Amino acid sequence: METYVTYLPDGSLDGCFIQEPPEEHADRMIPVEPAVALNWCTYRANEARDGVELAPPAPAAPPEVLDYTAAVQAMLDAKPKERRYDGILSACTYATSTVPRFKAEGQACVEWRDAVWARCYQLMADVEVGKMPRPTVDELLAMLPELMWPE
Structure with a gap:
């Protein structure tokens, strides 16, 4: 079993999984530690797409x-x-x-x-x-x- 996230072309994450990765995830997955998995929606894929970084905060309303x-x-x-x-x-x-x-x-x-x-x-x-x-x-x-x- 592996813990990983999947990402979209813009780097935003669209899923977090604890499973054997299916083939369709192979080209857009990043292994993560359990602590990251718990809060995966606060992260995004880094530029190299080989790790994650905290996503920037949403802009505040004016x-x-x-x-x-x-x-x-x-x-x-x-x-x-x-x-x-x-x-x-x-x-x-x-x-x-x-x-x-x-x-x-x-x-x-x-x-x-x-x-x-x-x-x-x-x-x-x-x-x-x-x-x-x-x-x-x-x-x-x-x-x-x-x-x-x-x-």
Whole structure:
């Protein structure tokens, strides 16, 4: 039995195995120690493809994206408090309530939450491809759907 990883052409690892290597792994495998095998997804093949090295960390989200998501989440949590829910998560759980008013309000919150995040992600994609300039947090929030409470 051998412990090894397999890699893709770009050097990223796509598997870790403890077995007799099958023929199809022969040209893209690197033997590794058990400690590396336990954390294989944090490694990549080295340039020579005869060993592994720690993969570079994933790039962090730009600070403005973190500001956007925090602001959107705060907006989502604030609106249900108008009707004495703890926040969006609490309100959404009422979509399965047996009380008709709570059920309708909970379903409205589920639909609103989904519409808000879908629109937010679409706007961010539009910014990334240059379809629109990067909005301020307030401008972004103004472009998102509003919650319409059921009557």
